Amino acid sequence: MPTARPTPRPRIAALPVYSRAAGSASVRWRASSNESTVAPSPAIREAVARAAAHANLYPSLAGDELIAAISERMGVHEDQVVVGGGSLALLQLALTAFTGPGTEVIHAWRSYEAYPILIGIADAQSVPVALDHEYRHDSEAMLAALTPQTSAILICDPNNPTGTTLPPERLRALIDAVPGHVLILLDRAYQEFDQAEPDLAALVCEHPNVIVLRTFSKAYGLAGLRAGYAIGSPEVMQVVRATAPPFGLSAVAEAAALAAWGDREHTRHIVNTVTECREKFRRALGDRGLFTPDSRANFVWLPVGDRAEALQTACVRHGVSVRAFAGEGVRVTVGCPDAEAAVLAAVDEICRPR
Structure with a gap:
């Protein structure tokens, strides 16, 4: 041969590999992937069933009905x-279109771990910039x-995995200060969980170099169907x-x-479930002497440093998967009180104040 x-x-x-959460296939609860803990509504399930009945046919060329609905509301x-x-997928399209060999893409770090991968696929150079002392x-x-x-600057706000946001005036000042020839990619995947929602339509009208990225995976609970939009x-x-x-x-994804x-x-209902669980979980961690940044997403960041992997292992023992970033911290998806109780039991084992 x-x-x-x-x-x-x-x-x-040479691309980095997207990490996998330890034990996610064997645990009772998954708090590792920022999925909604709430199942789709009956209306969504019925729409999926109707679309699946015609799976022998191609979808619309560009998602025309969904585009019409989004444009009307936005x-x-x-x-x-x-x-x-x-x-x-939309971020990859934008990077392919506007970056490439010999160009640089600035992004915060730590931020969403897919960014360096997608930037590398576009053959651009990743330029990570450390978060500030408030994890912003x-x-x-x-x-x-x-x-x-x-050629581009990526802003993940709320930031993944820290959940932090820039105050609206600081976010606007950052966007205002970027030269017009540089593409600004504003990733608002977790927008619904943030009380201070920017006027996205006004933002893109005032700044022709801005693309806002949005997803149906989080607050709309469709992570398994893969749908998103950009404006x-x-x-x-x-x-x-x-x-x-x-x-x-x-x-099927368009119908859902x-x-x-x-x-x-x-x-x-999804947003209320997340925000209630998020604040209770953060208070419980604070009662244990563990600081967490103010999260505006559907997860909480535990900056436990060199105990991150040990905490992840302990969480799996207690039946829940979380996402550890070695030497930095652990991200915990919220929305299920039983899962959060399991994480707290693991915290009691591993993260008692020194």
Whole structure:
């Protein structure tokens, strides 16, 4: 048999690997992937069943019905909206369209671990900028990192995995200060869990270099179906749309997203469940002497440093998976009191104040 085999591009061969949570296949509760703990509503399940009955047919070319619904509610034109198989897929399209060899993409770190992977796939250079002492984006440091090679800046707000946000005036000041030729990718995956929601339509109208990324995976509870949308200026979104493959959003995902978009009461139920559990969990951790940053997402960040992996192992023993980042901390998805009780039992084992 021949021993030669295809060789990947060096940048692809060197990509970091998206981490897996320990024990996620064997535990009783999953608090490791920021999924909704609330199942889809009957209306969403019925929409999925209707769409699945016609799975032999192609979906719409570009997710046309979902685009129409989003543009109407958001108050933007349809040519300002692109939908696809999750916000990550849309982020990859934007990076492919506007970055590449010889360019740099600035992002906070630690932030969403998929960012360096997607930037590398686009063959651009990742430029990580450390969070500030409050675990937030360091606006001044990010602006200082701008160079003539900077093609894009990624802002994850609320930030994953810390859950922190920039105050609205600081977020706006950061966006205002970025040169117009640099693409700003504002990832608002967890927006519904943040009390201070920016006016996204006004933001993209005032700043033609901004793309806002949104997902149906979190507050809409559709992580398993992969649906998301992006909004921006017509000119920028036309370029993003040109990089998208046809039929990028399945008919089932579009039907579910449309139903979830219209089922505002169910979204409120998911958000209320998360926010109530989040605050109770943070108070319980505080009672144990453990500091946590103010989270505006559906998870809580435990900055336990070198105890992160030990805490993850203890959580698995107690029947719950969490996401550990070695030497830094542990991210815990909230929304299930039993899962949070299991994490607290593990904290009592591993993280007693020294």
